Amino acid sequence: MEIRKKIDKVLGNTLVLIMAVMVVNVLWQVFTRFIVGTPSSFTDELARYLMIWVGVLGAAYVSGKRMHVAIDLIPRKISKPNQVKLKIFVNILIIIFCLAALVIGGARLVYITYVLEQYSPALQIPLALVYLVIPISGLLIIFYKVSDIFNKQLF
Template sequence: MKLRKKVDKVLGTALAIIMGVMVINVLWQVFTRFAMDTPSSFTDELARYLMIWVGVLGAAYISGKRLHVAIDLLPSRLNKKGQTKLKVVINWIIIVFCLAALVIGGLRLVYITFTLKQSSPALQIPLAVVYAIIPISGILMIYYKLSDIINKQL
């Protein structure tokens, strides 16, 4: 559980930093647009990419904290043992989805954009860097769900 707390702390800090950079970026965009009457060319694109990172990394963080949205109609009708079994099955379904869609699919997306040498128009950074957050987030979600199953934190 010590590792999980460290991962939570690093992930929470990273999200706070990304949000801070995003706020400063948007404030700069508003300032240059209205005060200087010449909008900054990169701020819109940077805000978009930071929002993607916050959304995807935030999903992993919320998954780790077990604060994600859940429909509890079925678990509420089961006894304690049935609820535990259902939660294990649900965690395995989440693991399979994260592996297939986020990790494997994300790695393919990163590979394709890297191979095609696609870069962002304003920032001129490789799009593979932007998309790399998808498999990273998938790995984090898998780690959290496996940790829940192993430590019986269901």
């Protein structure tokens, strides 16, 4: 559990940092557009990429804190032992989805954009770096769900 706490702390601090950079970035955009009269060319694109990172990494963080949206209609109507079995089954489904869609699919997306040498128009950074958050988030969610199953922290 010690490693989980460290990952939670690093991930939480990373999200705070990304949000802080995003706020400063948007404030700079507003300042250059309305005060200076010449809008900055990179701020729109940077805000978009930071929003992607916050959204996807935030999903992993919320999953690790077990605060994600869940429909609990069925679990409330079954016995406690069956609730545990259902939660394990649901976590296994989440692991399979994250492995297939986020880790494997995301890694393929990163690889394709890297091989094709796609760069963002304004920032001129490789789009593979922008998309790298997808497999990272998938691995984090898998880690959290496996940890939940093995540590019996399903509720």
